[in-house]
Amino acid sequence: MKKSFAHLVVGSALLVFALVACGRQAANEPVRDTESQVVSVESAPAQPADAPLPESNPNPDASFAQRVASGELRSIRLVGDSITAGYGTEGYVDITELVDTPVIYDDGMGNVIHEQPDTVACWANEFRRWAMQQGVQGFVNAGISGWFMHDFAQNPDAWLLDGADVVVVALGTNDAGYYGPQEFEADARKALEAAEAKSKLVVVMAPVDDLRPTDLLVEPARELGDILQTICSERGYVFVDPRPYVTPEMFCEDGLHPNEAGSHAIWESLRSTLQI
Numbered sequence: 001m002k003k004s005f006a007h008l009v010v011g012s013a014l015l016v017f018a019l020v021a022c023g024r025q026a027a028n029e030p031v032r033d034t035e036s037q038v039v040s041v042e043s044a045p046a047q048p049a050d051a052p053l054p055e056s057n058p059n060p061d062a063s064f065a066q067r068v069a070s071g072e073l074r075s076i077r078l079v080g081d082s083i084t085a086g087y088g089t090e091g092y093v094d095i096t097e098l099v100d101t102p103v104i105y106d107d108g109m110g111n112v113i114h115e116q117p118d119t120v121a122c123w124a125n126e127f128r129r130w131a132m133q134q135g136v137q138g139f140v141n142a143g144i145s146g147w148f149m150h151d152f153a154q155n156p157d158a159w160l161l162d163g164a165d166v167v168v169v170a171l172g173t174n175d176a177g178y179y180g181p182q183e184f185e186a187d188a189r190k191a192l193e194a195a196e197a198k199s200k201l202v203v204v205m206a207p208v209d210d211l212r213p214t215d216l217l218v219e220p221a222r223e224l225g226d227i228l229q230t231i232c233s234e235r236g237y238v239f240v241d242p243r244p245y246v247t248p249e250m251f252c253e254d255g256l257h258p259n260e261a262g263s264h265a266i267w268e269s270l271r272s273t274l275q276i
Contacts, residue, residue: 063274063275064201064238064274064275064276065134065274065275065276067201068131068134068135068136069134069135071135072165072200073136073165073166073200073201074135074136074137074138074165075136075137075138075139075140075164075165075166076127076128076131076136076138076139076140076164076165076166076167076168077139077140077142077160077163077164077166077167077168077199078124078127078140078141078142078143078167078168078170079142079143079152079159079160079167079168079169079170079171079195080124080141080142080143080144080168080169080170080171080205081143081144081145081146081147081148081170081171081173081174082143082144082145082146082257083122083143083170083173083208083257083258083263083266084122084123084124084141084142084143084170085116085120085122085124085141085143085144085145086116086120086121086122086124086125086141086143086263087145087257088252088254088257088258088259088260088262088263089120089121089122089259089260089263090120090121090260091117091119091120091121092116092120092122093116093117093120095113095114095144095145098113098114098115098116099114100114101114101115101116101117102114102115102140103115103161104140104141104142104143104144104159104161105142105144105158105159105161106158106161107155107158108158111158113144115140115141115142116141116143118141121260121263122260122263123263123264123266123267123270124141124143125141126264126267127139127168127267127270128141130271130276138164140164142159143170144159146174147171147174148171148174148175148178148179148187149169149171149172149175149179149184149187149188149191150175150178150179150183150184150187152169152171152187152191152194153186153187153188153190153191153194156190156191156194156195157194160194160195160198162198163195163197163198163199164198164199165199165200165201166199166200166201166202166203167195167196167198167199167201167202167203168203168204168205168270169191169192169195169202169203169204169205170204170205170207171191171207172184172188172206172207172221172224172225172228173207173208173210173221173256175187175219175224176207176212176217176218176219176220176221176224177212177216177217177218178218179218179219180218180219181219181223181224181227184219184224184227185227185231188227188228188231189231192204192231192235192237193235196235196237201238202235202237202238203237203238203240203270203274204228204231204232204237204238204239204240205240205241205242205266205269205270206224206225206226206228206229206239206240206241206242206243207221207222207224207225208221208242208243208246208258208262208266209221209222209243209246210251210255210256210257211248211251211255211256212255212256222243225241225243229241238273238274239273240269240270240273240274241269241273242265242266242269242270244269245265245266245268245269246258246262246265246266246269247262247265249261250262250265
């Protein structure tokens with residue numbers, strides 16, 4: 001979630017840090033910041049809003065854990081921002097230094113981003129450890145610091161690559177600084193339908209309630225989370241709500257990124273929802 005928020009800078013040093021960590025320029029412009037790289041995105045065709053849901057679960061009464069144990073769900077891909085990547089937790093690596101880990105984004109035009117190490121002390125790696133213990137054969141943390149739901153909607157294939165049996169989407173925190181509810185909803189529907197087309201199960205996570213002043217946001221992250229919940233209800237996606245779990249003391253000094261306790265709380269919200 002770290003991009004330039006320079007046009008919103010105010011007198012508070014704490015706020016400046018948080019905005020630099022989260023902000024980014026408006027849509028479709030190449031962006032450079034300390035945790036990302038220049039990336040160009042291209043539009044992808046949207047699917048109809050009333051597209052039929054896939055017949056992806058042969059046993060609708062089976063739990064998530066049972067579907068994993070049976071071998072039906074053998075791969076998991078997380079699509080998220082710096083909270084998913086693990087910024088603010090031990091072991092996080094500057095994105096510019098990631099060269100030896102698997103590729104998580106590739107637009108075919110030379111814009112390539114690599115995965116954070118599986119040793120980062122974040123919720124994604126707690127999920128990874130559980131999944132691998134249950135026999136999941138492929139787990140990818142495609143969390144990219146500073147990225148938006150808008151980015152996902154613009155070029156979903158570059159981020160999803162080959163997809164996975166389970167795609168978990170955890171985006172919206174950065175969008176809160178730039179996009180209103182109508183724009184965000186349109187982006188979310190387009191992005192989530194793309195995830196649906198490349199998976200058997202879509203899991204959507206609401207943004208946490210960070211500590212940014214709401215008067216500096218286009219739309220509070222909580223409101224964007226409510227939009228995601230509505231979409232999930234309509235489309236049959238699994239909705240995970242970490243907002244009651246991550247409390248104000250569970251943030252880094254920037255007031256934006258959860259610390260290790262906050263990241264663990266996100267994992268607990270996922271565990272509770274999936275009953276694992």
